[in-house]
Amino acid sequence: MEYRFSPEEEAFRQELVAFIKKELPPGWVGGMDDSSSEDWAIAQQMRQKLAARGWLTLAWPREYGGMGASFMQQVIFTEEMAYNRCPGKDVFGVRMLGPTLIIYGTEEQKRRHLGGIARGEVVWCQGFSEPGAGSDLASLSTRAVEDGDDFVVNGQKVWTSGAHHADWMFLLVRTDPNVPKHKGISYLLVDMKSPGVTVRPLVYMAGYHAFNEVYFDNVRVPRSHLVGEKNQGWYVAMATLNFERSGVEWSAMARHTHEEIVDYARAVRRNGRPLSKDPLVRAKLAESAIEIEVSKLLAYRIAWMQSQGRVPDAESSMAKAFGTELLQRLTLTGLQIMGLPSVMAAGSRWAPLQGRLQRHYLRSFGYTIEAGTSEVQRMLIATRGLGLPR
Amino acid sequence: MDLGFNEEQEMLRKSARDFLDKECPKKLVRDMEEHPTGHSPELWKKMADLGWLGLPFPEKYGGMGFGFLDFCVLLEEMGRALLPGPYFSTVALAGQAIMDAGTEEQKQFLLPKIAGGNLVMALAWTEPAGRYDPSGIRLKATPQGDGYLVNGTKLFVHDAHVADMLLVAARTSGTPRSAEGITLLGVDARAAGVKATPLVTIAADKQCEVTFRRAAAARANVLGGPSQEGKGWPVLERLWLKGAIAECARMVGGAQWVLETTVQYAKDRVQFGRPIGSFQAIQHYCANMATDVDGARYIMYEAAWALDKGQPATMEVARAKAWVSDAYRRTCATAHQVHGAIGFTKDHDLQLYTRRAKAAEVRFGDADHFREVVAQQLGL
Numbered sequence: 030m031e032y033r034f035s036p037e038e039e040a041f042r043q044e045l046v047a048f049i050k051k052e053l054p055p056g057w058v059g060g061m062d063d064s065s066s067e068d069w070a071i072a073q074q075m076r077q078k079l080a081a082r083g084w085l086t087l088a089w090p091r092e093y094g095g096m097g098a099s100f101m102q103q104v105i106f107t108e109e110m111a112y113n114r115c116p117g118k119d120v121f122g123v124r125m126l127g128p129t130l131i132i133y134g135t136e137e138q139k140r141r142h143l144g145g146i147a148r149g150e151v152v153w154c155q156g157f158s159e160p161g162a163g164s165d166l167a168s169l170s171t172r173a174v175e176d177g178d179d180f181v182v183n184g185q186k187v188w189t190s191g192a193h194h195a196d197w198m199f200l201l202v203r204t205d206p207n208v209p210k211h212k213g214i215s216y217l218l219v220d221m222k223s224p225g226v227t228v229r230p231l232v233y234m235a236g237y238h239a240f241n242e243v244y245f246d247n248v249r250v251p252r253s254h255l256v257g258e259k260n261q262g263w264y265v266a267m268a269t270l271n272f273e274r275s276g277v278e279w280s281a282m283a284r285h286t287h288e289e290i291v292d293y294a295r296a297v298r299r300n301g302r303p304l305s306k307d308p309l310v311r312a313k314l315a316e317s318a319i320e321i322e323v324s325k326l327l328a329y330r331i332a333w334m335q336s337q338g339r340v341p342d343a344e345s346s347m348a349k350a351f352g353t354e355l356l357q358r359l360t361l362t363g364l365q366i367m368g369l370p371s372v373m374a375a376g377s378r379w380a381p382l383q384g385r386l387q388r389h390y391l392r393s394f395g396y397t398i399e400a401g402t403s404e405v406q407r408m409l410i411a412t413r414g415l416g417l418p419r
Numbered sequence: 420m421d422l423g424f425n426e427e428q429e430m431l432r433k434s435a436r437d438f439l440d441k442e443c444p445k446k447l448v449r450d451m452e453e454h455p456t457g458h459s460p461e462l463w464k465k466m467a468d469l470g471w472l473g474l475p476f477p478e479k480y481g482g483m484g485f486g487f488l489d490f491c492v493l494l495e496e497m498g499r500a501l502l503p504g505p506y507f508s509t510v511a512l513a514g515q516a517i518m519d520a521g522t523e524e525q526k527q528f529l530l531p532k533i534a535g536g537n538l539v540m541a542l543a544w545t546e547p548a549g550r551y552d553p554s555g556i557r558l559k560a561t562p563q564g565d566g567y568l569v570n571g572t573k574l575f576v577h578d579a580h581v582a583d584m585l586l587v588a589a590r591t592s593g594t595p596r597s598a599e600g601i602t603l604l605g606v607d608a609r610a611a612g613v614k615a616t617p618l619v620t621i622a623a624d625k626q627c628e629v630t631f632r633r634a635a636a637a638r639a640n641v642l643g644g645p646s647q648e649g650k651g652w653p654v655l656e657r658l659w660l661k662g663a664i665a666e667c668a669r670m671v672g673g674a675q676w677v678l679e680t681t682v683q684y685a686k687d688r689v690q691f692g693r694p695i696g697s698f699q700a701i702q703h704y705c706a707n708m709a710t711d712v713d714g715a716r717y718i719m720y721e722a723a724w725a726l727d728k729g730q731p732a733t734m735e736v737a738r739a740k741a742w743v744s745d746a747y748r749r750t751c752a753t754a755h756q757v758h759g760a761i762g763f764t765k766d767h768d769l770q771l772y773t774r775r776a777k778a779a780e781v782r783f784g785d786a787d788h789f790r791e792v793v794a795q796q797l798g799l
């Protein structure tokens with residue numbers, strides 16, 4: 030056992046952190062709203078700067094312009110990006126579509142799309158969920174019908190993060206309604222400027238615009254934009270290159286937030302003493318610190334397994350459910366420690382931590398939903414990890 | 420970063436699992452709960468033959484030279500098997516203290532005896548106040564001629580009734596609450612004036628009240644030699660960390676057994692025509708248990724690793740003992756819910772774990788205690 034990274038890995042961490050600190054605006058405390066034009070511009074700048082260093086796609090194989098980075102380097106990258114609240118990492122293009130194209134894309138698709146992702150120029154969004162297809166994604170019903178050299182797409186996607194910034198979408202459509210639901214799905218690439226695509230904003234409970242509804246009205250998609258075989262889209266969507274997927278970002282985000290709460294508790298006095306002297310505050314913040322460590326170790330375990338050539342399964346579900354629920358508890362704890370001032374929102378000069386914690390608290394309700402709900406994760410731990418019957 | 424075990428550790432685990440499956444069945448565990456000494460000299464002899472009684476001691480003292488982290492692998496298996504008897508007291512506590520703070524002569528004299536199975540020891544630290552910190556140590560050792568006379572009462576002393584020698588934390592000077600003036604003293608458990616009485620506890624784990632009435636101990640028996648008189652607290656402080664993690668290792672082993680047993684039961688037990696493990700409520704309970712147990716294992720080994728490397732490790736240990744204390748208890752409680760009434764019976768083995776989890780939770784400090792330590796480490 031070895032509970033530390035190698036000197037080379039730590040050197041990479043130092044280099045990365047120095048870069049992040051240098052490139053982010055001075056005094057950066059994290060973006061509030063990356064749909065605002067200022068925050069989005071910063072995210073785009075950082076993405077391109079990371080791309081210029083080769084770090085945006087550090088996990089990709091070298092032949093596709095990546096660095097073929099080790100799992101440990103990847104986990105450090107994810108951790109530091111999250112801890113430093115550095116915007117610009119590209120979940121959809123770099124982590125989802127890129128790997129899918131590397132496995133299933135035609136030569137033309139690879140040539141056309143991978144470069145734009147690697148350079149941080151082309152923005153992608155993920156059109157999977159629909160009003161009728163959430164956890165049961167395979168029940169999706171957006172229809173695509175072949176017509177000459179095109180597919181004609183009709184239907185609706187929902188919760189599409191970043192669709193309002195995106196140039197392209199990778200989406201799942203139903204191409205055969207008469208077979209078992211997993212077997213009639215195809216995977217398409219759609220130019221968001223295509224006629225018939227309509228993006229409508231959805232505002233989440235903290236008041237920011239992060240995801241959208243996307244409507245398709247007779248949208249023509251060339252057949253050459255089909256990834257993998259027709260009706261094999263479910264399996265294409267499940268394909269993941271063996272990239273780091275530890276979920277270390279949850280503990281990294283939590284660690285930074287925890288530090289802010291600790292500083293607050295030390296600085297603010299109540300009943301004639303710093304909040305940090307209150308036994309209840311101490312106990313709660315200590316418990317959060319312990320949970321953050323557990324969360325981090327559950328994530329490191331995944332990267333370690335992957336570095337051993339093993340494929341994590343239920344372990345990832347554990348890290349996701351634990352990490353996201355931890356963030357909900359932590360942000361609540363922080364607001365409770367703040368007491369009455371915790372109600373003051375971003376924009377008020379009375380808001381503690383400029384309202385960041387309150388926003389994070391509201392945002393955290395989504396963490397346990399997105400990318401597989403906590404209930405689905407527990408189901409996977411029980412059935413795939415522990416072998417309980419379905 | 421490497422969260423796996425090396426080949427030697429895997430072998431140790433496997434041989435421990437095999438040996439304990441055979442030599443420490445639940446029948447023995449139950450018999451020892453009822454037995455007046457709770458100690459099986461035959462099993463002790465076999466463990467000596469395997470080298471376990473000297474596993475963490477250097478080879479030159481008759482040990483096997485394993486590190487602290489390796490030792491935790493063995494302790495994990497012992498916790499899984501609920502090994503009864505004075506192993507923990509003798510090797511993980513007294514033996515560890517001698518290794519860390521004994522004079523060369525003391526090590527040469529005592530460690531080979533322990534390793535050979537010829538010396539059972541117990542650590543007499545806590546008193547009726549139930550505190551591990553210096554204020555909890557009031558028992559006095561007064562200089563007298565060439566040694567000391569020991570007077571006072573120790574409580575929660577595991578295995579004192581079967582020990583040949585007690586390692587006693589005594590005040591030789593200083594004010595009652597200060598860390599100065601605490602001396603670790605070897606006292607012959609059969610000396611006149613020493614009386615160990617086993618008490619009834621939730622875990623039937625042979626904790627004793629030990630009274631000392633003008634019990635004599637030689638000056639040469641000060642751990643670390645006469646020059647260490649009054650300087651025992653730092654030794655205890657370090658032992659506190661190691662003892663807590665050694666206990667956590669046993670707890671993780673126990674929790675793993677509880678998890679596996681419960682998952683198996685959920686697969687086997689049929690209600691409404693289906694295994695109960697197909698019900699989502701039960702699946703989620705099991706998923707929570709698995710997460711608790713895995714988290715407990717990695718955070719425990721993180722602390723064991725830091726101690727093994729000789730790092731200060733206060734934060735690591737505090738996090739681990741706080742988490743493992745709660746996680747083991749939660750795991751047992753959930754296991755009972757999954758088992759229904761059968762798990763509520765004394766005949767079922769689950770209760771053996773649940774009762775020990777409760778005792779282990781408070782030993783060396785409970786989660787509240789260690790959360791406060793974490794708070795201090797965070798600079799709160």
Ligand SMILES: Cc1cc2nc3c(=O)[nH]c(=O)nc-3n(C[C@H](O)[C@H](O)[C@H](O)COP(=O)(O)OP(=O)(O)OC[C@H]3O[C@@H](n4cnc5c(N)ncnc54)[C@H](O)[C@@H]3O)c2cc1C
Nearest residue numbers: 155156157158163164188189190395398399400402404405
């Ligand atoms: C912030 C955010 C960003 C998102 N971004 C995207 C995106 O970019 N692209 C995209 O395609 N999607 C996106 N999603 C959608 C996300 O993938 C879905 O919300 C998620 O899969 C859950 O689906 P649902 O919301 O329809 O909930 P439902 O599936 O309706 O679930 C509702 C409740 O029922 C429970 N439930 C459902 N099935 C089961 C079951 N079998 N057993 C037990 N309980 C069950 C769930 O756990 C949940 O508690 C995003 C969601 C959020 C919150």
